Amino acid sequence: MLHCCPKQQLPIDTIFSPVRYFLPHGYDYIVSNELLSADPQIIKDLDDMREKCKSAVPSNERNSNTEQRVRPKSSMSSSTTRASSASKSTTTTSCRPKSLKGTKLEKKKVEQKTLSKKKSNTNGNKYRQVSRLDTNGIDDVEETGIRLVEDEELDDEDSSKSDDDAEEDDDEEDEGSNKENLSSSSIPLPNGEEPIRDSVDLSRAYEQFFDETIDPIYMLRLKMVQTIIDPHTDSLLSRLFRNILPASLTPLTAQSRFSYWRMPSDLYFQTYSMLAKSTRSAYQFTKLAYPDTFNAVSYPRFEPMQKSDERSSRTTLLADIRRILYPPSIYNRTVYDFDTIVDNSTTTTLNNDDEQRCHRRSNADHLLFDSQFECGNLRKAIQITEEEYDLILRPDINTFRYHQWFYFEVSNMRPDITYRFNIINFEKLNSQFNAGMQPVMFSVCDALGGKPYWRRIGEKISYYKNTYGKKKKIYYTLTFNIRFAHANDICYIAYHYPYTYTTLMTDLVNWSNTYDRASIYFRQQVLCKTLSGNDCPLLTITSFYNQNDLYQNEKQTISLHERSYVILTARVHPGESNASWIMKGIIDYLLSDEPTARILRDRFIFKIIPMLNPDGVINGCQRCSLATKDLNRQWSSPNSTLFPTIYHAKGLIAYLSMCCSRPITVFCDFHGHSRQKNFFFYGNDPRLHFLGPAYDRSTITKLFPKLFADIQGFALQSCLFSMRKQKEGCARIVVWDEFKIDLAYTMEATYNGFDVGLYKGLQIQISTLQMIGHDFCRVLVKLVDQELKSADSILPIEELFVTNENYSQEKCAPHGDEKRRSSSTDSSSSSSSSSSLSSTDGGVH
Template sequence: RCIGVKAEEAEAVLLTLNLLKQNINDARRAAACLWVIQVFSRSVSTANLIGENQGLDVIYRLIPRYTTKHLQTIKAAINAFAALLSTKANVRLVVSKGYTSGLLRLYEDWHSKDAEHVAVSICHALLRCLHKVTYSTAGRHALLSQGGITVLHQTTQTCLLSKSLEPLLEPSVQLMRKCLPKIRLPLTSDQSAYSFPLPGRPHVFPDIDVPSDESADESDDEEPEDNEEADSKDYDDDLETDLNKVRLRPDPDRPKELLPQYSRFCPELLHDFMELDSSSEPEEGSTSSSSSSDEDTVVLSSLPPHSSEKGSRRRSTAGSESSTSSSESHSETETSTDGHTPAAALLEARDFHSRSSILSTSPGFRGRVREARGEESPSQTEDEQDDEEEEGVEESHQTMIDRLLERHGACVPHHEPKMYRAAAANTKSIPGFSILAFPDFWGHLPPAGHEPMAPRRPNIQRKKVFEDVQRILNTDDIINKVVFDLEDNSVQGPSDSLRFFSKFECGNLRKAIQVRRYEYDLILNADANSSQHAQWFYFEVSNMVADVPYRFNIINCEKSNSQFNYGMQPVLYSVREALEGKPHWVRTGTEICYFRNHFCPARGSQRTTFYTLTFTTTFKHNEDVCYLAYHYPYTYSALKAHLNLLQKSVDPTKVFFRQQILCRTLAGNSCPVVTITACPASRAWKDLHQLRNRACIVLTGRVHPGESNASWVMKGTLEFLCSNDPVAQSLREAFIFKIIPILNPDGVINGTNRCDISSEDLNRQWFKPDPVLNPTIYHTKGFLYYLNSIGRTPLVFCDYHGHSRKKNVFLYGCSVKETLWQSGSAVDTVGLKEDPGYRTIAKTLDRIAPAFSFNSCNYLVEKSRSATARVVVWREMGVLRSYTMESTYNGCNQGIYKGLQTGTRELQEMGVKFCHSLLSLTKDVKALYSRILINHINLDHNNLDHKSHNCFEDDEPPCVEEIEYSVDCPSLKGTDLDSDVNSNMASADGEEEGDEGNKGEQQQRGSVGQSQQSSMKSRLFPHLITEASTETLSEKRNTCNGVNITDGQILS
């Protein structure tokens, strides 16, 4: 760039341009001038100067149609022209003069007539010019209007037939992708189909061009943003180097007088354990159930079957009063564990041997329709309906659900379909779900073996792009029929099309469009009250034909890359297989790729970028009912049922298990908080004192609803802590576990990907959470404040998350020293004391957990993540071991699981191993020094990499095919400027020798970079320039090689 500026200062730029004009009849000298201009053009101002002085016109006229002569000079002219197009001003100039069409016709001519493929680099250089021109919208429109897509598609089909033409494939494909016309999503609104009235805010969400929040879009708590591939300087600038901010605790965000209300969430400190002195069997609920005096605790099976409030069965709708405020009464009781409450009786099953596929939660079809619409019967009050339901529905329920269960039998451990149905009856959703998805009701068992990562077929993305281009060029086989619309129940597809459904808990599919006979475009629903964060999907599909490959294109994904490009597959559940005793979510899909598409928002800015996830699935059975999901679903109702099962499974004389309601969500759902520890050996003072002085461990999860893998890890943790395993028993004796398994119940229920129904990322609200809009975060933080205020600061805080861009499982923590080291801060860290204990758990996990990767862990504190749970709990509560544990959606690239995708078995195992790692914090406890336990923390002395890495970046190599449109034309090997100059010098030496004995004109042959000797006096374009016109070039040009160029247009 500097040489161009210096050339301007020396007035050498226009001199070189004039030399070019004067030496057009000399091929070698013209080439030399063109190379110099190419170098000068690296400076924007220099390139603009050349363009302003007709340099573009001069060089453009040096590019003829196909010829075998002077290839080196022609190539130099094209490359110089491309170099000048690096500025916006020159691009506008070229487009305005119609050169886009000329370049396209030149490319078509050279490509079609170069039978021996000796001018591949010239074709490539012309493509490079077209890439430059199409930087501008006008350039793209010009190429499109001149049939550029058709030309490029035809030429690429020729390139596929010849290996020597392969260098032209990628530039052509990228050019087509870039120039495809923008197509708006076929939606009435960019806003989510689910809206919810928020307290204190107008219930109006207009379609606006929302700027992309990359920090939110790309971060799965600690996951990288879209600018993650920027240079390391930007990353280092985000590191927090202000010692006052990282070392000084800020004042609490609320008065201390509000903290004592959280004392009820420490029932183990208040319980008198009277049952330990009783010789009779302990009453159910005495130790492991909640106190009836606590209005916020869960009422379990000791309650009468009809104690549930009638209002608990009401579904939340967008306008219902029951879900508009978080201040709804906390006295609402939960479903009893026996599954016989009136609310539970609302559930009804369809016969899965018929073509029907879904479970109903209301007594009849008309009732289902009314409930789904949030309507009441016109002639009955709710109370009257409830009375009738209590009397009549149970019989229907028995004849459907029980018959199904008796016929096929439930076989999933820690899962009871009736209990799930009961829990789901009290779950409140925005649309008022009245249907249960079969996998959630029936349960899931991990398949017997491991599932390897899917191999990526070479050039599969190119194949898919060609198919998409064909949709525009050839519409004969295009159907474009909407077969499912979440917002329009009347939509029905052809009898032979697939049928879709997603109006159930955790479901997400907004619209399905049949494109071809066996191809469907799918559009996901944005997060509630939002127009963003479409990524998670979970839907039912039926009416399929067996052994036929169906292509699915999810066309409005938002993340800029995905593990789907690196071996990850979606998951599938077959109802027929489940009823045959194989209730498995299995990885599925071939020809998987994830790339940027040409769709844009229905009403927002066309600059918004969407990505397509495309995969092909072949179903095993005709007219089966299957479910497809981004990852293994785990619903809020599944958690509620699971907690009730765990409560019933533990021995209340040994395990203190208490579930309580932390708070109500915006939609009125309860947020469970669970306490697990060991009961004292007796009521003796010593035993009670030991119990009340146990260290506290706080675990949370699922703040981002789409991270269902976090719930499976949490499931493993919960089941292990309630088990009879000696390690679990020792951990219960050493610690008191406070667990909030789902921090975002409303988001999970309504199938959002990242946000709560307030449209806020709850993991960015920890610094100052709103008690009304973010109640779960507000009260979780309040509870942590309370523990801190009574001297029971947690020993460990860990927030379970999922990561969509990286493999393995790993931790993010916080370290002042490592942050200062990484940032290159001038702060002297020699005298800075820091407890290295924050690394203990990670080092232990690296040795005992196969899926864990120590080298992926990170302990840096970033400004952009200052409001996440990990940083706030570390900074404000002083918890040294404050972590985010990230679990991959894909699989592992190290250890015994290398090359395998993680399933629910491995995720639950990770939850168990995390518990095992806590033994490393209790090695000084005498009771743990047994041979059985010490094996679980057998730490060897292998060297570990103790350096924090920039783990917010992708750990994958660049995708083998471009996910984005190429910014520039991919370079061609062996065509750099130096090689061209050297080649020209070699030919010049030969020309000088041949000049002695051969004054006549010589024919030139050869390929790129090589030309046979020719006379120095031979003209590049015979009769082009007269002696009187060497100073300035005329607008007209004489015929050369059968081509006439006038006003920038090529004429035959």
């Protein structure tokens, strides 16, 4: 890691998000909490107002008003299954049950009250607290926001972990930014909503998503025709595709070793443009990004990683020092301000005119930037010199943190000039940009010349700590040089290969028009609506039972009503676009005519949620939804209003477990990892459970990753099996614990490249990511073979995998074993993986 560069005065006025999205009524305090914990001036203003209110109200009336105040109704029902008794003992001033560390907070309340005035005008408080106002002039939601800040600060337990342990799930931000409350009661439940859903409620809500278990085949064929697109757009697309498919589609056969259909660019553009009109965002878009509308792919040749060059890094830092010592040569001119542009935006029709703008010189004497399109993220561009620009990224919507994903347009460049770009507000301690990774760039001029490819670009890439932060907030700079090949080109630069929500909807149209309707059951449904009103698609893929098919044998002839389920989810973190490309490879493979794909369709019913966080993807966020929270920490007790996709995804699994008792063989959630190479798995080890060892559960979870040992790009040594307290709200632990799914995983894929196997030294590409999806399906077939083996023919689990010797087990909570036994008896054991797998080493201690 490089040392920090000298400080420079830049027009960085605020760290607030420039885009505010108003949450449903009753949850406004969540945004207030985020903003309040960022700006000390807001707390100072509240302190001044509080003093004025106290001086205006007599002391006797002040006490009577305090006794009459009651919590909002939304917080009265905030009890959960784990804290029902604790919620009864909380005072009326709290908006939610206290965290596990609430006793520490009580001990410090007296000290906090005496120091609140002194600490209110600072930005580095450990426990920032504003005492309750005693008048009706201030809404109660401000108080609830402060309570959330206290508990979130207390729950930051990850800051003391080693660098190796901090790699799991790639969510360990710097010490000041990772303040997520990981308890199940972090958000109160809506009014009247019960924390536990009974079987009647589940059947009423989710039976519609499992018609394949009830309806006859002729009715299923009729339902396959239904789409999730609105009727008007669907009619336009039907007219567009009529008499065209499949004649105009070209079978694409490449390294994937199977053929599937690919739409031509003009047809793809028309489809994408129609669907983009229905995409709802938190702010107004003014254009469609060219590479998204024309279905850009990665460069057809492999691109090696950049070799680290300490001399160039030293030169970069010296240049930073030089521009501080000689300030007259610095422009410090803001050439792009997203905040101002959004406020003055009047464009209502989305289109793309890059082909007309290409090669057209602007009157401006600097580069032109734009990010007001789907998935775009650039907040401000500041010209430092004629060839150097400092760039500032937007945080996630309604928050002031999580700066990593970037995607913007740059134009009006001159040829044969090396431009330097410095993105100055990254938050991660380290990055793969120091290990050979490069950003990706798409050139419109190259696309018009027949090369519509995303390419890895950038020279003299460095990632180092800077001094632009305040107090405990630390930022890091990513700097890289680009020499553009064409004059007045229009280029798009991104952190990784983008995959937008509209791209997913366009792929749905392509899949629904090109699969084999005679043998494949492919249905798309709307799982739920997001906060901003976008559809969350749910896909079902299996095969119709046809005993006359030649490729079937006795092992695969399983009735449609007797198959087990495989549940796959992706893109819960919006900035992890590589997860979407893997998911696209899986769906392409399952809908193909490959023999192994046919076996999988005959053996399993696939329930796929390809995008769990559409709102975050659309608005260019890195980690959170519009409700300011990490959705992968809300699985324990999801709020149906704020986190509808998680709430209903968990409801699907609960329905299979509690109502129809259908076995779930595999659950896998796909992610991207920004600080490791290759792809690998995170799983659960019952011996390392944060509540104590669960000896009654099988450790067969380590079998599935072992089957990837021969897959190129897979790193067995990077796999980690743990069940830490900090991760108790993530998907793989919740479905393992509550629904007894032994084979529950998180798959992590690198943004950078590989350091093992055939791809060693190469950066990852779109084709490689899709290939990982194909390999995932092929390994599932191996899992079918393992299911059919006897218990004696499977190797002992300790010989199959590397144990986590150096992983320290956390202290057991009081009465942890009793708590575990009670939870295990409440859940149905029928949704576990197949009995033959579970019986192999269930007694391993």
